[in-house]
Amino acid sequence: MATEEILIAGIEYKVKKLIEVNNFLTQENQRLLVENEDSAKKLEDLNKKIEENQKEIFKFTLANTLETEFGVEEGSKRIDSLIDEINRCIEMLGE
Secondary structure, X not given: OHHHHHHHHHHHHHHHHHHHHHXXXXXXXXHHHHHHHHXXXXXXXXXXXXXXXXXXXXXXXXXXXXXXXXXXXXXHHHHHHHHHHHHHHHHHHHO
């Protein structure tokens, strides 16, 4: 009878320990899921910033190239002309 009680007590102890470990792992998993979502949002924001910066670099490079090749006034005119052409293309695609 005593050995059965010892076995039952041992099993109860092990079950309680498993429940504690399970609770800890559940909380840790939840924390990591939140951290993962935050990291994904930060990554998305950084990728958007990179894309915007690449566009800005392209604009400055294009403007600098046109200014170097055609001069400031003619370069500005060509940029305005290209912007108008792009806007017309966007309008045509929207139709």
